[in-house]
Amino acid sequence: MEVADLLLVERCKQDDTDAYEVLVDRYRNKILNYVARFSGAADAEDLTQEVFIKAYLAIRKFQGKSSFQTWLYRIANNVCVDRYRRSSRDRIAYSLDDPVETEDGEVAREIPDWSGDPEGVAQSRELQALVQQTLLTLSDKLRSVVILHDLEGMPYDEIAETLQIPVGTVKSRLFNARMELRNKLRPYVEGQG
Amino acid sequence: MHCGKVRKLLADYADETLSMRAEEQVRRHMEGCRRCAGLAEGLARTAALVRVLPRLETSPEFVRNLRRHLPVAVALSRRTPEPAGVRGWLSRHTPRGRQHYGLVLAPLALAVALLVYAWSIRTAPLVTASEPVISETAYLAAVAREHALYASEHPLMDTSAANLSVTLVSARKDR
Numbered sequence: 001m002e003v004a005d006l007l008l009v010e011r012c013k014q015d016d017t018d019a020y021e022v023l024v025d026r027y028r029n030k031i032l033n034y035v036a037r038f039s040g041a042a043d044a045e046d047l048t049q050e051v052f053i054k055a056y057l058a059i060r061k062f063q064g065k066s067s068f069q070t071w072l073y074r075i076a077n078n079v080c081v082d083r084y085r086r087s088s089r090d091r092i093a094y095s096l097d098d099p100v101e102t103e104d105g106e107v108a109r110e111i112p113d114w115s116g117d118p119e120g121v122a123q124s125r126e127l128q129a130l131v132q133q134t135l136l137t138l139s140d141k142l143r144s145v146v147i148l149h150d151l152e153g154m155p156y157d158e159i160a161e162t163l164q165i166p167v168g169t170v171k172s173r174l175f176n177a178r179m180e181l182r183n184k185l186r187p188y189v190e191g192q193g
Numbered sequence: 194m195h196c197g198k199v200r201k202l203l204a205d206y207a208d209e210t211l212s213m214r215a216e217e218q219v220r221r222h223m224e225g226c227r228r229c230a231g232l233a234e235g236l237a238r239t240a241a242l243v244r245v246l247p248r249l250e251t252s253p254e255f256v257r258n259l260r261r262h263l264p265v266a267v268a269l270s271r272r273t274p275e276p277a278g279v280r281g282w283l284s285r286h287t288p289r290g291r292q293h294y295g296l297v298l299a300p301l302a303l304a305v306a307l308l309v310y311a312w313s314i315r316t317a318p319l320v321t322a323s324e325p326v327i328s329e330t331a332y333l334a335a336v337a338r339e340h341a342l343y344a345s346e347h348p349l350m351d352t353s354a355a356n357l358s359v360t361l362v363s364a365r366k367d368r
């Protein structure tokens with residue numbers, strides 16, 4: 001039977017690192033995905049380590065008012081925002097007409113034909129790289145909401161608790177984020193039909 | 194329901210989190226409003242497009258690395274923070290350990306030596322202008338001797354002897 005997060009947290013407060021490893025194992029992939037999508041950083045795994053280290057050091061301050069997951073995502077968001085601000089000066093502006101950087105080098109950007117093999121196209125690295133780059137053009141506030149909701153599948157009230165904003169703000173930010181993404185990815189969105 | 198209200202509900206509509214009544218109202222509005230229907234479709238497609246991003250997994254070394262880093266981070270976090278200000282500066286610049294006693298004692302000894310030297314200078318008797326080194330009589334006798342010698346070597350300049358005596362007398366009177 002799975003031990004509840006709160007029990008594990010209480011054990012962590014007594015310096016039980018085994019209990020913390022259970023929590024890490026439970027949430028490491030979720031946090032990695034959030035961090036990777038938010039920062040677009042190649043060292044997303046290092047940032048994830050930082051999140052778990054910060055969480056462990058602050059675990060005595062966790063009072064259980066929110067879920068452990070919500071608290072962990074909040075730390076991840078703070079780490080990402082901090083990192084993103086520090087590195088934003090080095091970021092190079094790009095155009096959606098520029099070639100896309102993939103693991104196999106630069107690839108010319110093409111509008112995919114969704115009518116032919118939509119699944120194959122959806123899986124293409126080019127499209128994934130493009131969506132990731134477009135996500136990075138959103139502001140921190142819009143990006144965090146769209147990642148938490150559309151990628152992490154978090155409900156509105158939990159996002160509100162994580163980001164400490166009202167539920168109405170979550171909804172409006174999600175709407176604005178999707179509108180901005182739709183405008184920037186218009187050829188791809190329309191190509192889907 | 195007007196377009197503005199429908200647009201506020203579109204995120205909920207796409208996520209199917211609206212009440213049945215609100216969902217029905219939005220659906221009915223969109224049957225007659227192509228713009229809102231197009232927008233709803235575009236937003237739903239955008240959300241679907243974002244989901245093409247693959248799920249990532251941590252490397253097998255992740256937990257091992259964390260196990261290695263965590264004790265270091267804990268140890269660093271439990272170090273007593275150094276005091277701020279002058280106390281902080283002193284604690285940062287004070288050598289620690291027996292092998293560094295010389296570094297503390299040498300400047301201390303130098304400082305004591307400088308203090309002793311300064312004190313000895315202050316307490317030593319100073320020669321001032323008001324205290325003549327020789328008596329006035331001896332001084333005048335020396336001047337007269339010098340003058341006599343000079344006058345014997347330069348007889349034509351002897352008139353200065355009278356002036357000298359006058360000068361000395363008037364100087365005495367001035368006192």
